[in-house]
Every structure is written in structure tokens, then in C-alpha cells.
Amino acid sequence: MGKVEKYGSYVRKVGYLDIRQKIEMPRLKKGIRGGVQEVKGSVEVFVYHSKNKVAGPFKSHKLAIEEAEKLVERNFRYNKFNKK
DSSP, X not given: OOHHHHHOEEEEEETTEEEEEEEEOOEEEEOTTSOEEEEOOEEEEEEEETTXXXXXXXXXXXXXXXXXXXXXXXXXXXXGGGOO
């Protein structure tokens, strides 16, 4: 599993944080009785500090960028020892 599949596609950098998106394309799914259903696609946008997810999912890039700017202003750093 590569970085793109695991974390999503790179969109842009805000300070030291990365904005990444996962895109799921619409597809057709076979039902139990042979019927065909269409599964809708979706886009999820996340804020990452290196390989660690900091915020998200967001529905748009603008919301994710605003949240990343707030985190950069607060000088937020991911600390793996603060996990609960």
C-alpha cells in the first residue's frame, strides 16, 4: 500500500501541515438478486502533520485550509505520547 492509497492525494502545504484528499469515484454494485445499484462517490479532505492525521474529515478544501491555518497560528505540533 503506497502513500497515496493510505493518506490520500497531496493537495497543498499550509506552513508545516499537509492538506490531503481521498476521492472515491461513483461505481456500480451488483445486488444479491442480480440488480445493479449505483454507489455515490465522495471526497474527504484531511490535515496531516507528517504521517499523522491532525484534523478532518472536511467536505471542502477551504474548510481544511482554514483549520490548518488556525493550527499553524497556535503552533500546533503532533505529539504521539499525548494519545489517550
